[in-house]
Amino acid sequence: MTQKNVQAAALPLRSGFGLPLLLIAALGLLGLSVLLAGQTAPAVAWPWLVGVVALLLVGAVGIRQSAQGETPLARILPAAATLILAILAAEAVLRAYAVPTGLIPTPSKVAQSLWAARNVLLLDAYYTFVLEALLGFVVGTLAGLGLALLAVRFRMLERGVLPYAALLSSVPIVALAPVIIKAAGLGWPSKTIIVAITVLFPVVINAVRGLQSAQPMHLDLMHSYAASPAQTFREVRWPSALPFIFTALRVSSTLALINAIVAEFFGTEGHGLGFRIQIEVGRFGLDIVWAAIVVASVIGISFYLLISALERYVLRRN
Amino acid sequence: MTAPRSPSDTPIVSVRDLSMIFPTPGGQTVALQDANLQIMPGEFISLIGPSGCGKTTLLRLMADLIQPTGGELLVNGGTPRKARENRAYGYVFQAPALMEWRNVLNNVKLPLDVMNTPKAQRDSRAREMLKLVGLEKFERSYPWQLSGGMQQRVSIARALAFDPAMLFMDEPFGALDEITRENLNLELLRLWRETGKTVVFVTHSISEAVFLSTRVVVMTARPGKIEGIVDIGLPHPRSDDSREDPRFFEYATQIRELLKKGHS
Amino acid sequence: MTTAPTPTTLPRAARRPSNLFPMLGVALAALVLYWPLMLWANSGQAARSLASGADLGCKTALACATQLRNPVIPAPGQFASGFTSLSVPPLAPTSAPYNALVTGGETLLGLALASVLGLVLATLLVRSRSFERATLPWLVASQTVPIVALAPMLAVLLGQYGVQGFLPKAIIAAYIAFFPIAIGMAQGLRSPDPLQLDLMRTYRASPAQVFGLLQVPASLPYLFTSLKVAATAALVGSIVAEISTISFSGLGKMLAENSRASDTVALWVIMIYGAALGIVLVALIGGLERLVTRWRPPA
Ligand SMILES: Nc1ncnc2c1ncn2[C@@H]1O[C@H](COP(=O)(O)OP(=O)(O)OP(=O)(O)O)[C@@H](O)[C@H]1O
Ligand SMILES: [Mg+2]
Numbered sequence: 004m005t006q007k008n009v010q011a012a013a014l015p016l017r018s019g020f021g022l023p024l025l026l027i028a029a030l031g032l033l034g035l036s037v038l039l040a041g042q043t044a045p046a047v048a049w050p051w052l053v054g055v056v057a058l059l060l061v062g063a064v065g066i067r068q069s070a071q072g073e074t075p076l077a078r079i080l081p082a083a084a085t086l087i088l089a090i091l092a093a094e095a096v097l098r099a100y101a102v103p104t105g106l107i108p109t110p111s112k113v114a115q116s117l118w119a120a121r122n123v124l125l126l127d128a129y130y131t132f133v134l135e136a137l138l139g140f141v142v143g144t145l146a147g148l149g150l151a152l153l154a155v156r157f158r159m160l161e162r163g164v165l166p167y168a169a170l171l172s173s174v175p176i177v178a179l180a181p182v183i184i185k186a187a188g189l190g191w192p193s194k195t196i197i198v199a200i201t202v203l204f205p206v207v208i209n210a211v212r213g214l215q216s217a218q219p220m221h222l223d224l225m226h227s228y229a230a231s232p233a234q235t236f237r238e239v240r241w242p243s244a245l246p247f248i249f250t251a252l253r254v255s256s257t258l259a260l261i262n263a264i265v266a267e268f269f270g271t272e273g274h275g276l277g278f279r280i281q282i283e284v285g286r287f288g289l290d291i292v293w294a295a296i297v298v299a300s301v302i303g304i305s306f307y308l309l310i311s312a313l314e315r316y317v318l319r320r321n
Numbered sequence: 322m323t324a325p326r327s328p329s330d331t332p333i334v335s336v337r338d339l340s341m342i343f344p345t346p347g348g349q350t351v352a353l354q355d356a357n358l359q360i361m362p363g364e365f366i367s368l369i370g371p372s373g374c375g376k377t378t379l380l381r382l383m384a385d386l387i388q389p390t391g392g393e394l395l396v397n398g399g400t401p402r403k404a405r406e407n408r409a410y411g412y413v414f415q416a417p418a419l420m421e422w423r424n425v426l427n428n429v430k431l432p433l434d435v436m437n438t439p440k441a442q443r444d445s446r447a448r449e450m451l452k453l454v455g456l457e458k459f460e461r462s463y464p465w466q467l468s469g470g471m472q473q474r475v476s477i478a479r480a481l482a483f484d485p486a487m488l489f490m491d492e493p494f495g496a497l498d499e500i501t502r503e504n505l506n507l508e509l510l511r512l513w514r515e516t517g518k519t520v521v522f523v524t525h526s527i528s529e530a531v532f533l534s535t536r537v538v539v540m541t542a543r544p545g546k547i548e549g550i551v552d553i554g555l556p557h558p559r560s561d562d563s564r565e566d567p568r569f570f571e572y573a574t575q576i577r578e579l580l581k582k583g584h585s
Numbered sequence: 586m587t588t589a590p591t592p593t594t595l596p597r598a599a600r601r602p603s604n605l606f607p608m609l610g611v612a613l614a615a616l617v618l619y620w621p622l623m624l625w626a627n628s629g630q631a632a633r634s635l636a637s638g639a640d641l642g643c644k645t646a647l648a649c650a651t652q653l654r655n656p657v658i659p660a661p662g663q664f665a666s667g668f669t670s671l672s673v674p675p676l677a678p679t680s681a682p683y684n685a686l687v688t689g690g691e692t693l694l695g696l697a698l699a700s701v702l703g704l705v706l707a708t709l710l711v712r713s714r715s716f717e718r719a720t721l722p723w724l725v726a727s728q729t730v731p732i733v734a735l736a737p738m739l740a741v742l743l744g745q746y747g748v749q750g751f752l753p754k755a756i757i758a759a760y761i762a763f764f765p766i767a768i769g770m771a772q773g774l775r776s777p778d779p780l781q782l783d784l785m786r787t788y789r790a791s792p793a794q795v796f797g798l799l800q801v802p803a804s805l806p807y808l809f810t811s812l813k814v815a816a817t818a819a820l821v822g823s824i825v826a827e828i829s830t831i832s833f834s835g836l837g838k839m840l841a842e843n844s845r846a847s848d849t850v851a852l853w854v855i856m857i858y859g860a861a862l863g864i865v866l867v868a869l870i871g872g873l874e875r876l877v878t879r880w881r882p883p884a
Contacts, residue, residue, distance in 0.1 A: 070715035081719040106745055163607030171860075173813070173867035175820045178836070178859025181844050181852045186626065186657045261731040265825060268737075269844060277734065284737040284829065292738050299731045386783050405789060412787045418780035422802045422880045434798065435788040465882045483788075 021069030025084050028062030032091035036098060036111075044101035051099035055092050062088045105287035117294035123279070124298050130274040132302050134191045135263040139198025140255060146199065147206025148248070154207070155214045155240075165211060172204040176262050180269040189272045197266040202255040206248070213247025214240050242321045249314040256310045260303045331398070333487065333519050334360035334383060339392035341378050341545075351544035352378040355392070358538060358547060365513055365520045367530035367537045369576065371584070375545025376523045377415065380489050383521065384412050397486065408436065410487035411480030415495070417472035419464040425451065425475050426460035432483045450478035453508065470497040474505070481512070487519045495525065503561075506533060510559060527580075531555070531572045532563060539576055541583025548583045551575050619658075624650045626657040655849045667850040678834060681858045688836045689862055691751060691823040695758025696816060700808075702759065703766030710771040711800075727764050736761070736822055737829035744830060754826040754835070761822035762815035769811025773804025806881065809874035816866045824859070836862070 035054055045051060062084065070081040090110045097109045104112055117124070154161035180197055187193035217239045225235040267277025276295045283291040341353040353375040360366050368376045381387045382394060385401035396404035404410060411432075419428050429447040438446070451457045454474040464472055473496050480488060494502045510533060513520055524530050530537045537551045553572055555563050563569060624647060631649035643649040651660035659667060675682040706724075710717045736757050743753040777799050785795045827837025836859050843851040 066719050067715040070718040078718060081715060082722040085719040086723065106742065159607050159610070161607075162604045163611035166604050166608055167611065170864055173817050174860040174863045175817055175824060177821050177824045177840070178856045178863070181840050182849070182856045185655075185844075185847070185849050185852060257728060261733060264731045264734050265821065268825060268828065269840075276731075280734050281737060281829075284741055287741075289738060289741075296731070296734050299734060300726075303731060304726050381783075384787055386786060405787060408789060410787070412784070414780050414784065416780055418778060418784050420781065420799070420802070422805070422878070424880070431798070432788050435785070435790045435794055463880045463882075 021065050021067075021071075021080070024061055024065030024068060025080070025088075028058045028065055028088060029084075029091060031058040031061070032088065032095055035095040036091065039095065039098040045099060048099045048101075052096060055095050055099070059088065059092055104290055106289070108290035108293055112290045113293040113297065116290040117297060120291055120294060124276070124295060127274060127276045127279050127295065128298050128302060130191055131194075131263050131267065131276040131299070132260060132306075135194040135266070135275070136198055136259040136306075139195040139263065140202050140259040142195065143199035143202025143255070143259075144206050144252065147203045147251075148210055150203070150207050151210030151214060154211050161211060165208065168204050168207045172208065176201050177265060177269075180266045184266070184270045189270050191271075191274070194263050194266045194271075194275070198259050198263050201258055201262045205251045205255055205258075209247045209251035210244060213244030216247065217243045245318060245321060249310075249318065253307065253310050253314065256306050257303060260299065260306065264299060330361070332359040332395075333362040333364075333397055334358070334521070335393070335395040336360075336379075336383075337393040339379075339382065339389055339394055341375070341382060341387070342390045353382070353389075354544040354546050356545075356547050358550070360519060360521065362519055363517045364535045365510075365533055366522065367534040368521065368523045368540060369525065369527065369530045369537055370540030370545075370548075370580065371542050372525075373545075374540040374542035376540060377491055378545065379540075380412075380491055380521060380523060384410060384489055404487075408483065409485060410489050411483065411485040413473075413477050413480045413488070413490040413493045415491045417464070417469075417476040419472055419475060419479075421464050423463075424460065425456060425462050425464075425467070428464070428475055429478045429482050431479060436483055438483070447478070447482055450482050451475075453481065453512070454478045454505070470501060473497065477505075484516075485518070487521070489521050491523045492525065493522075494529070502529070507560070509533065510557075514558060527573050527576050528564070528569075530576065531569055532559060537572075537576055539579040539583070541580070546583075549579045551579070623656075623658040623660060627651070627653055627660075630657060655847055657849065659850045659853055663850050664853070667854045671851060671854050681836070681839065681855055684834050684836050684839050685858045685862045687834045688754075688820070688823055688827065689866065691754040691826075691835065692758050692816065692820045692866060694751070694755040695760075695819045695823060696762055696812065698755060698759035699763035699766050699815060699819065700812070702763045703770050703811075706763070706767040707770030707774055707804075708796075710767070711774045724764060724768060728768070732761050732764070733818070733822055733825055736825040740826050740830040753830060754823045754832075757826040758819035758822040762819040765811045765815045765818065766808070769807045769814075770804055773807030774800045776807065777803045805878055806874075809870060809878070812870050812874075813867050816870055817863055820859075820863055820866060 032055065035051060035058070039045070039051065066081045066084050066088075069084065070077055094110050097107055102109075108116070150164070154164055176197060179200065183197050183200075184193045187196055221239045221243075222235065225239055230238070263275075264277035264280070267275040268281050271278040276299050279295045280292050283289070283295070336356050336358040339353060339356040340351070343350040343352055356375075356379065358366075368379065370376055378387070382389055383396055383401055383404075385396075385405040394401055397407065397409045420431065423431065426444070426447050429450050430443050433443040433446060448457065448460065451460055454477055456471060456474055456478070459467065459471065464475070467475070473493060477490075477493055480490075494505055497505065506529065509520075512518070520533075522530075522533060524533075531553055534553050537553060539548045539551065540546065541548045551572060555566060555568060555572075627650035628646045631653055632646035634653070635646060635649060643652055650656075651662070656663060671679075671681040674680060677683060710721060710724075739757050739760065740753055743749075743756060748756070774796075781799055781803075782795070785799055790798070823835070824837040824840070826832075827835035828841045832838040836855060839855050840852070840859075843855065
């Protein structure tokens, strides 16, 4: 802490230089890309690369400067600048070396394709996220909670089932997917089932752990009040289980989408982001692949943030 | 007979108008205000006072773990930083702070590992220290297998392992039962007499402070201040009989009065 | 001196009742349920085959349920013959054990690569606040992104640049595994108690000593926790990579082939091998963990 302050004071530039440096780097990279858009492909690429690296170094100093201090800007700007500079640099380098779109598409090409194919991708996202990931997530969570309640109620069940749940959570879903798709058909429900199964294990394990995390002293207290089992559950067991359950939900929220996409690699009826990625990789339409990944990422992050927000809201109220 | 003192009369720790103010969300906490204290080489000083009066803060200032916001502090004839860099003191924290992955012997060896003591000496030196705190049978145990008091004794052995000139001890015996505590008190006094180390010792126990110290520094809270300093004239070497000495009770009463005065 | 209690008074973890019997009970229940479930799952397909006039060598749908060429759930006999034909001899290029070893090897190599990369990244994260602020949000976000969706593309890309054979799969496995490892390690490197850091400061320990003697050992439990998560993810990565590249061995290649041929019995057998591989990998890491962190109390 104190050492860091000393460091910051010793830097030759004040942190006020961060923003101008970042602007120079970003505009410079943008300029390189614009210059490269005019010609077909430069004869010698390395001077452009040197330019990009130099501007990135300027940007790195800018990021370092802007990361000093505890202001909200100092927390957000470095991350935002990193993403923007990375995208701009990729654009310039890919253009300088005239890398074919079939190999690595430029970010601008990806953006164009994303817009052009928006209807297809949105329908894909509807299948993958709403029908498969979200539905599977809900089904798996409810089944997991039910199983956890049974396991806590009947000790024998807990000791019999929980070790298997722990064991099965280290099974790769790609091994399950082909069999389940063969059994339940190529339509979206087979993927929903796969997602539900993969969500089930973390929910069961965490919910049981949570329901048992109630402090013995609190349970004794309820006992001394002659509370009914239902009251004890509502007042003590359930509130102490909630943090554990939400941890599982947060982890599962990301697993659900990822697993829906991977499951689609093993057969669909022609819809879904995973299907789209697989089919377009095969025909070297990597701009669409990247566009699909962008869509999936935005959905994945939003879903995760939503669950986290729900967690904060519910845990604050309890 | 007085405590063994080194020939020089320059203080080993010199605290002048020392202040420590912590910035806190709701304003500032004055942890220490205008403290003045001279500690001579070879003294055994106890700091006593209510919780939150700045005892730990004063010790951490001397150890260069935090920097004062005002006043002057000299340790071992130089800045606290220089004293730390010369490895002039061993620090026993309020909690054992053992490394969970090292067994008892290796925990005591930690400072020797850091300071690149010749390898051949490390084991024997650490075993010697463990014997001193009565844990030689546990050298292969891991921290989680020890009781809180045993862990604290390991941390004392660790602080002694590299034979520093000064010992800063922050409530080292707080977690111990009365009998073990009295035994360790005697052991610490013997060590102090034999080695001539300067000891700064934080405690909440009036009788422990009187029994151990050449002087007791009484502190009061909010803001943290030195209320008074009591010279303990009990003869050395001390033994269990010292506790029966009528002066023992006089000193204890004197300290209690000072503490009460600060409380009102 | 104080009378030391003898070492026999050391606290020991209380033994919990064994889970063996309840687990056996659940296994038995699953076995009992398997038979009617299998008949029910297969009888629909059997009825359709009979109705279309196929000669299955049996009369009723229920009787045919155990004899389908590509059953939804294989009958015990089919399982047995499927297992033997795919497992004997175990090291033939077409056998499941051999291919599981290949996939397991790729995954382990990937995990090793990922650990090195993760350690480097975690060190940077802990050392530099600017680096942390610039990259940590994206590292966390990447956990919520279907990174494995990149695997097919990465496989094509690596193939274009001449990276072939074992390596591209290991690279993809590493690529998927190194995020959780980096984040877990960074958490671990930050885990030492402030007092432990103060202690090192009183010894005037060098930054390298603080790192090697305090931060790295303190981070080991975190490393193993994230390695277990990463292992399953890396396994998925290498299998997907095998499917998306021209592979000559590996469980992924077997899955792809039998999926095309609709050989469901083989798919079931491969699934069991894949599940076992996942469990074995995690168990291996657990074993290594116990070996390396012997100082921890038994769970
Ligand atoms: N790092 C810090 N930041 C803010 N306030 C602090 C910090 N360290 C200590 N304080 C405050 O300074 C005061 C003195 O704390 P200190 O730890 O020195 O007390 P103490 O005398 O050692 O008490 P105890 O006997 O309980 O250990 C307290 O009010 C405490 O809240
Ligand atoms: Mg204190």
